[in-house]
Amino acid sequence: xxRPRLKQAGWIAALALLGLASSQSDPLKxxxxxxxxxxxxxxxxxxxxxxLCTQYQSQLPGELIPKFIEAQKALIRYPANGKLLGDWxxxxxxxxxxxRGNCYACHQGDPKQLAYGTMGPSLANYGAxxxxxxxxxxxxEKIYNSWAFVPCSLMYxxxxxxxxxxxxxxxxxxxxxxxxSPLNRR
Amino acid sequence: MRWxxxxxxxxxxxxxxxxxxxxxxRDEAKRQKQLLLQTSGILPSDLIVEQGKDLFxxxxxxxxxxxxxxxxxxxxxxxxxxSVQLPRYFADTGKVEDLDSRxxxxxxxxxxxxxxxxKRSEVVPLAFFIxxxxxxxxxxxxxxxxxxxxxxxxxxxxxxxxxxxxxMGCATCHVSYVNRRSGVLPFSDVLGKDxxxxxxxxxxxxxxxxxxxxxxxxxxxxxxxxxxxxxxxxVPIALQLFMxxxxxxxxxxxxxxxx
Numbered sequence: 469x470x471r472p473r474l475k476q477a478g479w480i481a482a483l484a485l486l487g488l489a490s491s492q493s494d495p496l497k498x499x500x501x502x503x504x505x506x507x508x509x510x511x512x513x514x515x516x517x518x519x520l521c522t523q524y525q526s527q528l529p530g531e532l533i534p535k536f537i538e539a540q541k542a543l544i545r546y547p548a549n550g551k552l553l554g555d556w557x558x559x560x561x562x563x564x565x566x567x568r569g570n571c572y573a574c575h576q577g578d579p580k581q582l583a584y585g586t587m588g589p590s591l592a593n594y595g596a597x598x599x600x601x602x603x604x605x606x607x608x609e610k611i612y613n614s615w616a617f618v619p620c621s622l623m624y625x626x627x628x629x630x631x632x633x634x635x636x637x638x639x640x641x642x643x644x645x646x647x648x649s650p651l652n653r654r
Numbered sequence: 655m656r657w658x659x660x661x662x663x664x665x666x667x668x669x670x671x672x673x674x675x676x677x678x679x680r681d682e683a684k685r686q687k688q689l690l691l692q693t694s695g696i697l698p699s700d701l702i703v704e705q706g707k708d709l710f711x712x713x714x715x716x717x718x719x720x721x722x723x724x725x726x727x728x729x730x731x732x733x734x735x736x737s738v739q740l741p742r743y744f745a746d747t748g749k750v751e752d753l754d755s756r757x758x759x760x761x762x763x764x765x766x767x768x769x770x771x772x773k774r775s776e777v778v779p780l781a782f783f784i785x786x787x788x789x790x791x792x793x794x795x796x797x798x799x800x801x802x803x804x805x806x807x808x809x810x811x812x813x814x815x816x817x818x819x820x821x822m823g824c825a826t827c828h829v830s831y832v833n834r835r836s837g838v839l840p841f842s843d844v845l846g847k848d849x850x851x852x853x854x855x856x857x858x859x860x861x862x863x864x865x866x867x868x869x870x871x872x873x874x875x876x877x878x879x880x881x882x883x884x885x886x887x888x889v890p891i892a893l894q895l896f897m898x899x900x901x902x903x904x905x906x907x908x909x910x911x912x913x
Contacts, residue, residue, distance in 0.1 A: 499805075499808050499888040499892065500883075500888075502884075502887050502888055503883035504883055507875075507880075507881045507889065510817050511812075511815065511817050513817075518817055518821060521816040521821075522811065522814060522815045522817075522823070525814040526816065526826070526830065567879075585834065585836040586834045586835050587827075587831050587836060620816065622822070622831065624820040629821075631819060631820075
């Protein structure tokens, strides 16, 4: 009983905020509010990173980049057991699942999988980089929050948004680097 | 059985395609259009236009009138050249309206339908019929009225906005990654070479769909796992005004015929 009520209260508060930002001062806020409650909520719930990437049309001015990257790094969470290398077989499931990683939309992965996008670089043979700690850490952090490396990159921050958990991020790392992963098999 | 038949048809089509697959999806759409014309003598979109024509001229709704009294911006009943000048500001509603919302306005205010009685299955064919009267004309939208300026700016902001759990927006794919593809689908150059507003509403042969740009915009958001803006709301209208202004002077192909 409490939950819907709280939700509604939050929505009313959001509308009240919109009221303050009248159509003159911010036509965006006023107009999106009439575009449907759910749509408006997602637009109005933009986090600081999304707001900056929107404001600068994804071309952040150089002087803003260090602070932006620092803020994005601070959003990265790690697995409770501290292990950045998980289970590659589960990683493959997360990689392929359109609702979680959805990685094939942009990247080549398993060379046998032909329906891949070309927006990101090919990840075939990613394991050639080895499994040293710096490689694992970079891979983990890049997957969890790509904006900690490339501000406003197309690559969405799946970890930050909870599309996959820290443990599943470690599984994705394994799918990329493990010698037995189809990405690296010869 | 139906599916088996369909699968066989698709397989044979693939066989035909395999002989010479054009690289460019635009050329491929032209080829598919030719094939359909050759085999059936008429395009599915022609039938939708005819359906819209019937709906337009039939006396309907509680007031029992046709849509001939509807002003799409060039005066009551003037259809030629009307849709290439939309979205635009309408003094009678005090709003910037696109083709979809203007059809709804006339169905409610002229014919007396209740807003909830306005069905997409009628708005879409009507949009096809009205748009077809501007085939071959250049896109000519203006940013003159203050409400148009405001809508244009809203559309521009929304086009470049990054939002939702996938941090995306229109421009991430349709500007920054125009020459790439997601999965097997190539991105159209919405603001540039494709001047996308010049060929919507459109028939999509790959899944036999008749869509207006409002449907298209909502599907884009849906594909990103992003909540969709409501039909007829300022969001799709603003995005269309922004896109149409970028497409000014482009020759309209209406209705469009796309993958």
